Amino acid sequence: MERRNFLKTSLKTLGAGTAGVVAAPFVNTASAQETITWNMVTSWPKNFPALGTGANDFAARIERMSGGRMRVKVHGAGEMVPAMEVFDAVSAGTAEMGHSASYYWRGKVAAAQFFTAVPFGMTTTETNAWLYNGDGQSLWDEVYAEHNLKPFPVGNTGTQMAGWFKKEIKSLDDMQGLKLRLPGLAGEAMSGIGVTTMTTPGSEIFTSMQTGVLDAADWVGPYNDLAFGLHQVADYYYTSAWNEPSAVLEGTVNLDAWKALPDDLKAVVTEAARASNLAMISEFALRNAEALKTLVDEHGVKLRSFPDDVMSALHESSREVLQKQIDSDEASRRVYDSYRTFQQKVRPFTDVGEFAYLKAREKQLG
Amino acid sequence: MERRNFLKTSLKTLGAGTAGVVAAPFVNTASAQETITWNMVTSWPKNFPALGTGANDFAARIERMSGGRMRVKVHGAGEMVPAMEVFDAVSAGTAEMGHSASYYWRGKVAAAQFFTAVPFGMTTTETNAWLYNGDGQSLWDEVYAEHNLKPFPVGNTGTQMAGWFKKEIKSLDDMQGLKLRLPGLAGEAMSGIGVTTMTTPGSEIFTSMQTGVLDAADWVGPYNDLAFGLHQVADYYYTSAWNEPSAVLEGTVNLDAWKALPDDLKAVVTEAARASNLAMISEFALRNAEALKTLVDEHGVKLRSFPDDVMSALHESSREVLQKQIDSDEASRRVYDSYRTFQQKVRPFTDVGEFAYLKAREKQLG
Known part of the structure; x- marks a missing residue:
């Protein structure tokens, strides 16, 4: 094959x-x-x-x-x-x-x-x-x-997914002690809520999931995740991409x-x-759209969202991680100040424009 | 100025x-x-x-x-x-x-x-x-x-707005007989719900609104609409862009x-x-984000969405207009068949990806 x-x-x-x-x-x-x-x-x-x-x-x-x-x-x-x-x-x-x-x-x-x-x-x-x-x-x-x-x-990559989990996550308790592959600031935020995070190279994710070194892993999105065969080592596929919205x-x-x-x-x-x-x-x-269809229709992958308590904890933890980062590094502070200010400036039009349209389309087209 | x-x-x-x-x-x-x-x-x-x-x-x-x-x-x-x-x-x-x-x-x-x-x-x-x-x-x-x-x-242009209205629209009845500038297929769809639509050149919108030739007008979005001064001739600014989502x-x-x-x-x-x-x-x-802020904060523009009965009527009318278009023209049929099939193919990932993220961001960041 x-x-x-x-x-x-x-x-x-x-x-x-x-x-x-x-x-x-x-x-x-x-x-x-x-x-x-x-x-x-x-x-x-x-x-x-x-x-x-x-x-x-x-x-x-x-x-x-x-x-x-x-x-x-x-x-x-x-x-x-x-x-x-x-x-x-x-x-x-x-x-x-x-x-x-x-x-x-x-x-x-x-x-x-x-x-x-x-x-x-x-x-x-x-x-x-x-x-x-x-x-x-x-x-x-x-x-x-x-x-x-x-x-x-x-x-x-566009909007990513939140990752593959071997077991369904029904509450914040289910996250405790999980071994998860997730790099960057989001990985640190996950550590803050009780998850053990690792920066496993992409090439090793499949084997690490198979052998139990990892319980869960984020890679990219349907197209790249299908290419690595991650649906063969986990049944649950989580959205939304709080970790990498792009x-x-x-x-x-x-x-x-x-x-x-x-x-x-x-x-x-x-x-x-x-x-x-x-x-x-x-x-x-x-x-990603084609691969998502293949994952769900042909491989029976189960799409899920994190429960509210997990999302709230991740948001809180992300704030702490970002604060720690800008407190400890001057360049990080200048870059993130610019990033955050810009996000606050552009988001209102995204919400009135694209987001409002996506809601309207969902309501009318189902 | x-x-x-x-x-x-x-x-x-x-x-x-x-x-x-x-x-x-x-x-x-x-x-x-x-x-x-x-x-x-x-x-x-x-x-x-x-x-x-x-x-x-x-x-x-x-x-x-x-x-x-x-x-x-x-x-x-x-x-x-x-x-x-x-x-x-x-x-x-x-x-x-x-x-x-x-x-x-x-x-x-x-x-x-x-x-x-x-x-x-x-x-x-x-x-x-x-x-x-x-x-x-x-x-x-x-x-x-x-x-x-x-x-x-x-x-x-990215997501547009649905246009400027002199009077607030509270139901489908309020749309009857309105004279609206809106070109293209969306203009035809508006005609289908009882609005009189015109394809006024951009340059004439301001004057046409001022003199009462138009009661309402769609141009582009905040940046271009502010440039034409449309907030000076209408108080209500409508989303979402059912007419031109891009x-x-x-x-x-x-x-x-x-x-x-x-x-x-x-x-x-x-x-x-x-x-x-x-x-x-x-x-x-x-x-658009900068101009939207100016329009709302400095010019007191009132942001609104169409009521549900208007949106449903517009959706139904759009379907009829598109059907009429592809029934009457072979090239239109081939192009729209491709467009519609593609939209159905990509939308599920937009919904699981970007749309799911925008919902999560709204919930967490307010």
Whole structure:
């Protein structure tokens, strides 16, 4: 079966601890006339649905728009560097580009977490507005410049799911002592309500669930979760995505390599990133829907929402985690102040606009 | 006041009946080495918020990415051709490009309406998924190719509002005989419940409301409505956007001009369109929120939703209008079959994902 082969390959590559071949640091200083060839290292198995293929599409857009003057070779996790070494590799110039998620680097740059997802935070459209029309991009630039990196939003998973659980959750008591895979600020918030959280690499989730190392796991959403076969190791699939109401995928460019690019290719990379962002959002909207249908209709997955006491506890815990984060780190405080202020500014129109429409559509169409 | 000057300029240009200077038909057949200069005619006052500036940004992206090899000169409504002659001008090659909305051309291409907005139809993200990952783009290409045009989605207003009303609507009875500005399929649906609808050009809405030619009017959303000063001529502002849950702005390219472009510039235009689409969605998310606050806090505008009997009647009437449209036109049937099937496919994940999250956020954050 195609999916099984895919899964097998994935397990070998995503977040695997084995170091790949590491190329020598190398930065282009090509003039407008030369052909520029860059390497892009990623945190995804090669061609992984939407994430890996999105990185491929990003590279292809750059190549097409530059008429082949700029070529970007995309590497799956473990090919040049392991999944969790993308940040360091691009920072050092081992590769000129990376595609990953900023909250993986919380140990190096605490403030980076806010550029992926915030518990009870902004939707995809609101987040993009913060990045493109608010202070989001300039703050991200500032935080990453210290690491010799230029970041871009290059994709978004859209609204995620809250994760897979082996047993149904009927009250806050049922959460106590559960071993759950959940990274980032949301993982900390879960710890605050009595859950034992781990940042298991994506590739190890399936086996960890199977062997009982994990009782529950959040990965992405139906499309990616189906690809990893998570319905085979848990029956209950939880919404809503209090943890990741949207999740930005990051493209990074080594800052020396970026500065050496001619202006037209800077524009090509910038707009290819923006186009890839929308392309991935659209792809997830369709593929998640198709996969959700498959999970429910063919695999009998049971869709559930957390009970009210769990949601209230998660909200309270999230507030405490965010407060702790901004109290302990100046950059985090500045980034989250901007994020929170922006969310408060844009949310009233989301509520009067999109949210009001979704309610009206539900009422009329059923 | 800046806004008043802007309004004055707008009134002269948007949808004005006066014909502008019409340039001679002209198609580039430049090789990759030559500089290509195109004209883009638009249906918006020059630099009109988000719509006009979005067209400017689209042109600027093309110029930046091509390193100046391709330049696009943007013309406001009435400068080369009137607002409502964009389709014909680009079709004939008077200008190589256009920026407008496809439902303005319903008299020429009935099926074109479905590429802007459908009553009780898809959200912005769902619509983009249909265009980019479903059959939307290929159907649009097919329908427009007969008119020597290549279309692209180049922007989206996001969720609109349902419009401005001089008097509060407390029941279906209050709608009877109202004179309302509302174009497209939604306008027809309104006619079906006893409202007299007109397709007043944007530029004439303010005056028509003031003089009593109109009792109510839908334009776009807070950002654009504030720019036209509609709060000065009506107190009640209605949600939700049953009429235009999202509205695609269209870029058109003369098909002969398109075919003559080298492949890299075809890619530049295609991806500039996609990037501009996302840029406009993000801009509206922020600017609509800011304008909504101004309208409510500074101008005392009263936000309202239609009563249930009005919404139910509009839903029933919309179904009839859509059925009539697909029964009378083969192309409309094919396009709407694709649209409806896609909506049914993607909506379950929107509901489990984004909609479920918005409900959870409301419950926890208030």
